Amino acid sequence: MARTMVIIGGDAAGMTAAAQARRMKTVDELGIVVFERTRRTSYAACGLPYLVGGFVASPDSLIARAPAQHRANGIDVRIRHEVTAIDVKAGAVIVRDLDAGLESSLHYDELLIATGASGVSPPWPGIDAKGVLQLRTLDDAAEVERLITAGARRAVVVGAGYIGLEVAEGLLERGLHVTVLERLAAPMGAVLDADMAEDVTAAIRAAGIDLRLETSVTGFASVGAKVSAVETTTGAFETDFVVIGLGVRPNAELARAAGIGVGEAGGIRVDDRMRTGTPNVWAAGDCVESRHRITGRSAVVALGTHANKQGRVAGTNMAGGSATFGGVLGTAITRFQTLEIARTGLSEREAAAAGLDAFGVITEASSRAHYYPGAAPMKIKMVVERKTGRLLGAQIVGRAESGKRIDVLATALWNQMTVGEVAGMDLSYAPPFSPVWDPVLLAAGKASAMI
Amino acid sequence: MARTMVIIGGDAAGMTAAAQARRMKTVDELGIVVFERTRRTSYAACGLPYLVGGFVASPDSLIARAPAQHRANGIDVRIRHEVTAIDVKAGAVIVRDLDAGLESSLHYDELLIATGASGVSPPWPGIDAKGVLQLRTLDDAAEVERLITAGARRAVVVGAGYIGLEVAEGLLERGLHVTVLERLAAPMGAVLDADMAEDVTAAIRAAGIDLRLETSVTGFASVGAKVSAVETTTGAFETDFVVIGLGVRPNAELARAAGIGVGEAGGIRVDDRMRTGTPNVWAAGDCVESRHRITGRSAVVALGTHANKQGRVAGTNMAGGSATFGGVLGTAITRFQTLEIARTGLSEREAAAAGLDAFGVITEASSRAHYYPGAAPMKIKMVVERKTGRLLGAQIVGRAESGKRIDVLATALWNQMTVGEVAGMDLSYAPPFSPVWDPVLLAAGKASAMI
Numbered sequence: 001m002a003r004t005m006v007i008i009g010g011d012a013a014g015m016t017a018a019a020q021a022r023r024m025k026t027v028d029e030l031g032i033v034v035f036e037r038t039r040r041t042s043y044a045a046c047g048l049p050y051l052v053g054g055f056v057a058s059p060d061s062l063i064a065r066a067p068a069q070h071r072a073n074g075i076d077v078r079i080r081h082e083v084t085a086i087d088v089k090a091g092a093v094i095v096r097d098l099d100a101g102l103e104s105s106l107h108y109d110e111l112l113i114a115t116g117a118s119g120v121s122p123p124w125p126g127i128d129a130k131g132v133l134q135l136r137t138l139d140d141a142a143e144v145e146r147l148i149t150a151g152a153r154r155a156v157v158v159g160a161g162y163i164g165l166e167v168a169e170g171l172l173e174r175g176l177h178v179t180v181l182e183r184l185a186a187p188m189g190a191v192l193d194a195d196m197a198e199d200v201t202a203a204i205r206a207a208g209i210d211l212r213l214e215t216s217v218t219g220f221a222s223v224g225a226k227v228s229a230v231e232t233t234t235g236a237f238e239t240d241f242v243v244i245g246l247g248v249r250p251n252a253e254l255a256r257a258a259g260i261g262v263g264e265a266g267g268i269r270v271d272d273r274m275r276t277g278t279p280n281v282w283a284a285g286d287c288v289e290s291r292h293r294i295t296g297r298s299a300v301v302a303l304g305t306h307a308n309k310q311g312r313v314a315g316t317n318m319a320g321g322s323a324t325f326g327g328v329l330g331t332a333i334t335r336f337q338t339l340e341i342a343r344t345g346l347s348e349r350e351a352a353a354a355g356l357d358a359f360g361v362i363t364e365a366s367s368r369a370h371y372y373p374g375a376a377p378m379k380i381k382m383v384v385e386r387k388t389g390r391l392l393g394a395q396i397v398g399r400a401e402s403g404k405r406i407d408v409l410a411t412a413l414w415n416q417m418t419v420g421e422v423a424g425m426d427l428s429y430a431p432p433f434s435p436v437w438d439p440v441l442l443a444a445g446k447a448s449a450m451i
Numbered sequence: 452m453a454r455t456m457v458i459i460g461g462d463a464a465g466m467t468a469a470a471q472a473r474r475m476k477t478v479d480e481l482g483i484v485v486f487e488r489t490r491r492t493s494y495a496a497c498g499l500p501y502l503v504g505g506f507v508a509s510p511d512s513l514i515a516r517a518p519a520q521h522r523a524n525g526i527d528v529r530i531r532h533e534v535t536a537i538d539v540k541a542g543a544v545i546v547r548d549l550d551a552g553l554e555s556s557l558h559y560d561e562l563l564i565a566t567g568a569s570g571v572s573p574p575w576p577g578i579d580a581k582g583v584l585q586l587r588t589l590d591d592a593a594e595v596e597r598l599i600t601a602g603a604r605r606a607v608v609v610g611a612g613y614i615g616l617e618v619a620e621g622l623l624e625r626g627l628h629v630t631v632l633e634r635l636a637a638p639m640g641a642v643l644d645a646d647m648a649e650d651v652t653a654a655i656r657a658a659g660i661d662l663r664l665e666t667s668v669t670g671f672a673s674v675g676a677k678v679s680a681v682e683t684t685t686g687a688f689e690t691d692f693v694v695i696g697l698g699v700r701p702n703a704e705l706a707r708a709a710g711i712g713v714g715e716a717g718g719i720r721v722d723d724r725m726r727t728g729t730p731n732v733w734a735a736g737d738c739v740e741s742r743h744r745i746t747g748r749s750a751v752v753a754l755g756t757h758a759n760k761q762g763r764v765a766g767t768n769m770a771g772g773s774a775t776f777g778g779v780l781g782t783a784i785t786r787f788q789t790l791e792i793a794r795t796g797l798s799e800r801e802a803a804a805a806g807l808d809a810f811g812v813i814t815e816a817s818s819r820a821h822y823y824p825g826a827a828p829m830k831i832k833m834v835v836e837r838k839t840g841r842l843l844g845a846q847i848v849g850r851a852e853s854g855k856r857i858d859v860l861a862t863a864l865w866n867q868m869t870v871g872e873v874a875g876m877d878l879s880y881a882p883p884f885s886p887v888w889d890p891v892l893l894a895a896g897k898a899s900a901m902i
Binding site: 012044046047055056057061062105118142162270292303304305306308309314324325326327328329330331332333334335340342344367370371372373401403404405406410411412414415417421425426427428429430431432434436437438441 | 463495497498503506507508512513560607613618654744747754755756757759760775776777778779780782783784785786793795809820823826853854855856857858859861862863865866868872875876878879880881882883885887888889891
């Protein structure tokens with residue numbers, strides 16, 4: 001008799017796991033049922049700011065695979081079905097059909113929790129007003145589109161992290177007057193050290209965005225049910241709508257209610273095979289905690305790359321194979337207009353918080369040979385363990401062709417290299433691509449000389 | 452009393468060694484004398500094809516540091532001085548002042564041989580005709596400029612490797628009719644496997660270059676003293692001038708004549724501190740053999756990156772410090788118009804020649820999220836040891852933002868990673884920079900599934 005694999009959540013982690021298990025087991029061997037509470041599966045949420053900005057032509061292009069395509073592939077996807085409880089003793093999930101209003105239960109042999117994350121939404125007075133949005137779904141993007149079409153001219157974005165800046169750029173591109181409110185003294189505060197954020201601040205302001213730092217939201221004013229202003233510690237900002245871009249929090253309530261272990265960082269606890277502590281229950285994607293390879297601690301890093309990898313690992317193991325997830329480095333990249341911003345590993349601040357004796361050093365370099373057209377400046381910051389010279393992290397802020405160099409440093413970090421070793425590596429060189437000393441080598445050499 | 456460091460050759464390796472030693476020792480502690488037979492020091496030979504093509508504005512921009520600048524830095528640079536012999540027993544070099552015609556000798560405490568390499572110039576009949584050039588020096592570039600200004604309309608380039616293609620592109624850019632002659636069945640034959648060279652062949656021909664494969668030069672016809680045609684196994688090609696782009700050979704004769712060890716690959720033998728087998732004699736740059744990290748064998752890889760690193764290592768050690776050169780992977784990159792071509796480690800053919808049981812697999816991928824504007828195609832080939840899954844080499848051919856991804860794979864190779872490990876790495880992702888599975892991860896995942 002076929003075993004049953006049940007998956008809660010039909011986005012990156014869930015559908016990747018389903019597809020991977022399907023590749024390994026026939027329909028006769030393994031039934032795969034996916035419950036998804038929205039109407040959609042497998043779409044690129046990371047593309048939403050670019051959809052809003054008009055860089056991406058159509059919402060359809062963000063959809064990797066529709067439910068019908070998954071069904072044709074032998075995966076029983078049930079949209080508009082919300083799992084309301086997990087009965088780990090009985091080995092069953094309780095499911096509500098949101099359209100029919102009916103509740104039922106389904107037995108699982110293996111269960112994957114892939115419930116993702118939700119946008120952080122602080123309990124600010126007035127946050128439920130119309131026009132205060134997150135940008136987490138295609139429906140959210142459609143609502144922004146509707147507001148712009150209906151004549152909105154001003155927008156306030158709360159938070160100057162990745163999402164906040166991506167959304168702000170998109171709205172600016174559409175001709176809106178954009179204000180960005182940030183609690184900290186610099187943008188990208190969660191990922192860049194303050195000394196690397198200066199160029200980001202300058203770029204945001206040069207673009208015409210009204211960036212307000214050290215400004216905390218206290219609430220929202222409304223006219224009727226509709227938001228009219230954001231109230232802050234530095235005054236009120238009138239606006240036609242608000243996008244909250246404060247990052248996300250794992251959707252771990254379902255697991256917690258079922259007695260499945262949740263960690264201190266708020267995500268479901270899993271081992272490197274994506275097993276929870278509960279037999280036959282697995283978890284993957286934005287809802288879990290991952291092992292940070294540098295600190296060794298658990299961290300919540302909500303990113304499509306991890307969701308895909310973890311989904312593949314979970315699907316492999318749940319189908320009887322063997323795979324492990326190697327952990328995270330906190331590698332990330334974004335751009336603001338032509339400014340590229342990337343990081344991996346620990347910032348200097350994070351290294352200090354982790355109790356490591358580290359120093360940081362910034363190197364200015366050129367993307368190409370100085371004499372070659374299009375050579376553009378970049379800054380690379382390396383964070384280095386003082387005693388050993390081990391690379392702990394890196395940050396890059398620069399123009400074209402700078403950001404993706406972070407992957408070289410992520411690979412070096414993955415292999416626990418010292419900056420001295422990095423400086424000696426055989427990286428590619430030709431005048432249209434780099435100076436003789438690639439910026440990565442130059443930065444590592446400078447850091448190495450300080451040990 | 453000051454010790455004397457003598458350096459033969461004032462280009463990348465020699466001047467880097469001099470500058471490094473100067474940083475470590477005062478003029479009172481260490482005298483540094485550099486003999487350079489041309490009039491110039493420290494210029495970017497790699498930029499010459501781009502100078503010819505008009506991408507680089509002026510020859511001056513290729514000069515990193517003039518002799519006077521080095522002298523101001525406490526380095527006694529003597530241009531137009533050729534070392535004609537090394538007396539290792541006496542610890543002295545015999546030097547000819549090319550302008551004065553005088554010969555003298557100078558004692559050294561430490562000697563660095565940094566004599567570089569010369570363009571390969573086969574003994575073809577007629578090769579000494581006027582208008583048959585190499586493109587190795589600023590004078591060569593000036594001669595090409597003179598020929599074009601004087602009305603040359605047709606050029607033949609011999610060799611479709613890096614230099615040949617870079618020169619061909621430059622001449623095409625200047626409006627010439629360009630023919631490229633290649634002995635092998637594909638361009639870039641020394642660095643790419645044939646299956647990866649197809650797109651290069653197509654790009655060369657689409658650009659309007661007359662690429663003749665499997666065509667070997669047999670000699671040159673002249674009118675008066677001036678070349679008029681290149682004779683080959685597939686017919687004669689009339690031309691106004693010829694550029695030979697067949698790579699280089701180490702200048703090791705001076706060392707060999709002095710009894711200093713030269714290896715099978717034709718370069719001076721050195722250890723990882725850049726010591727030759729002769730006491731107090733060191734060598735660095737294009738004239739030496741380096742250890743290939745994958746094969747463990749000695750190889751001649753003439754590249755500015757290695758010359759710089761080796762010069763720094765030699766300078767450090769000669770000044771009493773301690774440094775080692777980590778070897779080479781054969782990483783390289785170039786572009787032909789908008790096509791980027793890169794490689795690291797072993798090709799499938801080289802792996803077979805090295806006696807390794809390996810397979811190659813090509814993955815097609817996109818530089819950015821498929822829905823993001825500017826997403827461009829690339830091919831990544833991975834060469835993998837069958838038994839262990841260890842990455843042995845990689846090749847990339849693609850459009851914008853593809854080539855430099857080779858550095859991630861070079862870093863993986865440097866750390867002896869398996870393709871399974873590579874596939875699990877935490878590389879950066881955002882829609883403007885990569886798909887959720889970066890091409891590198893995608894290619895590694897595909898290769899890993901084949902083990």
